[in-house]
Amino acid sequence: MVVSFFFRAEGSFLGRIEPEILSWVTIVGGFTLLLGVVSIVRVNYTAVKRKADGWGYKLATLISVFVIAIPAMLPTGWSDQFGRGDGSIYKWLFNYLDAPMMATMFAMLAFYIASAAFRAFRARNAEATLLLITAIIVMLWRVPMGEEFLLSIHPDIPGWINTYIMGGANLAVQRGIIIGAALGAAAMALRIMLGIERTYMGK
Amino acid sequence: MFQNKVTIFITLIILLLSQSLFAVDTTENSNLTITDSTTADSVIIQPVAGVENLENTADNDIPAFRSERLNALIFMLLFSVVILLYTRWARSGKELFLRKINGLDEVEEAVGRATEMGKPVLFVPGLQEIDEMETIAGISILGRVAHITARYGTPLHVPVRYPMVLAAGQEVVQQAYIEEGKADSYDVDMVRYVAGEQFAYTATINGYMMREKPATNLYMGAFFAESLLLAETGNAAGSIQIAGTAQPAQLPFFIAACDYTLMGEELYAASAYLSREPLLLGGLKGQDWIKLLLIILIITGIILASFNSAEWYLNLFESV
Numbered sequence: 001m002v003v004s005f006f007f008r009a010e011g012s013f014l015g016r017i018e019p020e021i022l023s024w025v026t027i028v029g030g031f032t033l034l035l036g037v038v039s040i041v042r043v044n045y046t047a048v049k050r051k052a053d054g055w056g057y058k059l060a061t062l063i064s065v066f067v068i069a070i071p072a073m074l075p076t077g078w079s080d081q082f083g084r085g086d087g088s089i090y091k092w093l094f095n096y097l098d099a100p101m102m103a104t105m106f107a108m109l110a111f112y113i114a115s116a117a118f119r120a121f122r123a124r125n126a127e128a129t130l131l132l133i134t135a136i137i138v139m140l141w142r143v144p145m146g147e148e149f150l151l152s153i154h155p156d157i158p159g160w161i162n163t164y165i166m167g168g169a170n171l172a173v174q175r176g177i178i179i180g181a182a183l184g185a186a187a188m189a190l191r192i193m194l195g196i197e198r199t200y201m202g203k
Numbered sequence: 204m205f206q207n208k209v210t211i212f213i214t215l216i217i218l219l220l221s222q223s224l225f226a227v228d229t230t231e232n233s234n235l236t237i238t239d240s241t242t243a244d245s246v247i248i249q250p251v252a253g254v255e256n257l258e259n260t261a262d263n264d265i266p267a268f269r270s271e272r273l274n275a276l277i278f279m280l281l282f283s284v285v286i287l288l289y290t291r292w293a294r295s296g297k298e299l300f301l302r303k304i305n306g307l308d309e310v311e312e313a314v315g316r317a318t319e320m321g322k323p324v325l326f327v328p329g330l331q332e333i334d335e336m337e338t339i340a341g342i343s344i345l346g347r348v349a350h351i352t353a354r355y356g357t358p359l360h361v362p363v364r365y366p367m368v369l370a371a372g373q374e375v376v377q378q379a380y381i382e383e384g385k386a387d388s389y390d391v392d393m394v395r396y397v398a399g400e401q402f403a404y405t406a407t408i409n410g411y412m413m414r415e416k417p418a419t420n421l422y423m424g425a426f427f428a429e430s431l432l433l434a435e436t437g438n439a440a441g442s443i444q445i446a447g448t449a450q451p452a453q454l455p456f457f458i459a460a461c462d463y464t465l466m467g468e469e470l471y472a473a474s475a476y477l478s479r480e481p482l483l484l485g486g487l488k489g490q491d492w493i494k495l496l497l498i499i500l501i502i503t504g505i506i507l508a509s510f511n512s513a514e515w516y517l518n519l520f521e522s523v
Contacts, residue, residue, distance in 0.1 A: 006276055012267030025334065029367060036366035036396035043395050054414065098400070105402035106428060112435040120459035174451045177467040179497060181449035184471030185336040187490040190286050192339070196482050199343035199474040200371065202378025 002193075040065060068093050137161060275522050286489040293485025301484060306445050306463035307476050310344075310421070313443045314351045317418035323358035324348065325417040327408060327433065329424020329448070330401060333367040336471070337449050341424030342371050343474035344447070348421060349379035353388060360417065361394040364404045369396045405429040409436040422446040422461070423470065426453045434460035447473065 007015035044058040052058075072090035076083035084090045123129040140146030141161045150157040191197035293299060317324045326348055328341035345361065352359040359376065363369045372394035380389035397407040409432060412420070420437040422430070422444070430446075430453040437444045438460050446457035447465030457464045465473060468490075475483030507513035 002279075006269055006272050007267050008265060008269060011265060015267060029332075032366035032370060034366070035369055036399070039366075039369055039392070039396040043392050046392075098403075101406075102400060102402040105406055105432070109428060109432060112431045116431055116435055116456065116459040120455075177449075177451045177454070180494065181451075181467035181471070183490055183493060183497075184468035185340075185449065186282060187286055187486050188336055188340060188471045188474075190283055191290075191483065191486050194287075196290060196486065197343070197474065199346050199478065199483075200339045200375065202346050202375040202382075 037065070037069075068098075134165065138165060272522055274519060282493055285492055286486050289489030289492070290482055290485040293481040293488070296481070299481070299484045299488055301476065301487065304465065304469055304472070304476055306447065306465045306469065307473055309443075309445060309463050310348065310477070311351055313419040313421070313445060314348065314355065314357055316443055318355040318357045320418045322418035323360050323415060324352055324419045324421065325408070325412065325437075325442070326359065326361045326421045327424070328361065328363060328368060328372060329422070329426055330364050330404065330429065331425040332365050333371050335425055337425040338368060340470050340473060341447075342368070342375055344421070344423045344470075344477070345372060346375040346379055347474070347477040349376040350383055353380045353383035353385040356385070356388065359393050360411065360415075362397040362404070362408055362411070363394060364397070364399060364401075366396060369394060401427070401429060405432050408433060412436050412440045412442065416440050417442050420444045422448070422457070423465075423473070424448065425450060426457075431456040431460060437461075 001018050001021055003014055004016075004018035004021075009015040009019065041062065044062045046052075047058040048055045048062065068090060071082050071088065072084050074082035076085065076088075080087055081089050117135070121128070121132045121135055123132050138161065140150055141158055147158055150161075188197065192200070314324055326345055328345060329335075329338050331338045333339065333342070349359060351357075361372055361376065363372055373391060376394055377386075377389050377391075380386055398404045411417075412433075413436065417437075417440070420433075420442045422433060423446070426433070426446075426448050427450065430448070430450075434444060434446060434457055444461040445463045445465070446461040447470040448454065448457065449467045449470055451467070454464065454466055472487055475487050504513060504516055507516050
């Protein structure tokens with residue numbers, strides 16, 4: 001696939017390798033899905049059978065797996081409610097149970113941010129104090145009422161925050177991390193391709 | 204062994220260059236003939252330059268090699284050569300200096316804490332598939348952690364989001380338990396598939412943390428919006444937490460809520476750091492030299508841009 005990156009798919013065998021291998025990945029991935037189903041059923045079935053702590057929840061998980069999967073797999077020719085199209089059981093369960101539950105989990109993030117910010121911004125030392133001051137300035141800039149307050153002090157303050165804190169220090173550090181991480185990933189990929197690193201296989 | 208790898212590498216490069224020199228002509232006759240059956244006249248249509256999607260006229264003028272990506276190829280070759288040279292150098296037994304990474308030094312201590320408390324270790328290998336380098340790095344660290352849990356007899360719990368990660372994780376953990384002579388202690392359900400959806404996966408892990416109160420939580424891999432949900436819940440459960448990710452947007456959350464955080468490249472260096480194998484450490488050293496080269500290139504760019512003459516320099520790094 002690395003070699004394929006440097007060739008066009010049209011008129012070159014090497015250029016066509018990448019889409020071909022990606023198709024294989026999809027096919028293999030489809031088969032491995034069965035592994036996931038086997039794992040989830042085995043773990044939860046064993047817990048229900050042994051009446052382990054919280055076995056009722058495990059039973060609910062097992063029932064959910066089959067209730068959502070079976071109607072989605074049945075042919076739409078049998079009933080309009082099978083398959084994954086509009087009006088199907090799968091779609092209804094997804095829209096009215098799955099999606100709201102995921103949205104609820106995501107919405108909880110706001111409270112977690114508040115508690116994490118409270119801990120991170122405590123002025124314990126010079127660095128934490130600097131972080132606290134920077135955070136207050138950026139928060140003021142992001143909140144409309146705070147921005148009005150900053151504008152009342154000096155009309156250029158929001159622009160300075162944008163240029164020097166977000167576009168300067170923040171962006172520079174992020175890019176440094178990204179460059180370092182990209183090099184690390186490339187070096188690890190090379191070590192894996194050459195068989196130098198086999199720790200991901202337990203060697 | 205090393206020579207074989209270099210030979211394979213050189214063969215690949217030769218193959219690559221040979222393809223670039225000989226573009227494949229897929230059309231024997233690029234002219235298209237249309238015959239009118241009523242008049243028996245025929246018209247020969249010449250291919251029009253720039254129109255690529257006409258049948259029988261495509262591709263033969265377009266070189267197979269993407270010359271616009273030549274700069275990427277050169278950088279890749281340079282990078283590979285430096286890594287290979289340092290790997291070879293490390294094999295000769297030279298002492299290599301490696302800076303201290305607190306988060307990795309604390310891994311064994313954190314697992315030891317779990318052992319003393321008689322509580323499990325939770326390892327989360329991130330939310331991406333096995334084809335992502337961050338996940339592979341996470342799985343590598345899982346292998347090291349599994350060695351320690353096997354040695355101490357500490358329960359290990361690894362929830363995963365993708366079946367392919369499940370297969371890889373089970374393999375790595377089983378291998379670690381066998382190598383430690385604790386094959387009987389290995390349970391296939393130590394690594395388990397829990398959910399394919401991002402927040403269903405997060406809810407499962409959060410529920411586990413609040414019920415079982417693991418003594419140690421390790422988050423190693425790619426994380427997104429769920430990073431803070433996981434780390435804050437672990438914090439509330441009183442666990443010691445070590446996180447590692449290359450996602451810059453999630454690092455502040457981990458830093459705020461975890462005891463130690465591996466940032467970006469530290470995650471990829473973890474397997475070499477923990478194993479202390481010279482071959483892997485050599486690769487890290489080569490990586491540092493490439494980083495130095497990049498710093499020089501960036502400073503050169505800054506100087507040229509300051510004198511308003513960086514256009515040709517920027518073109519060198521443009522790739523499509």
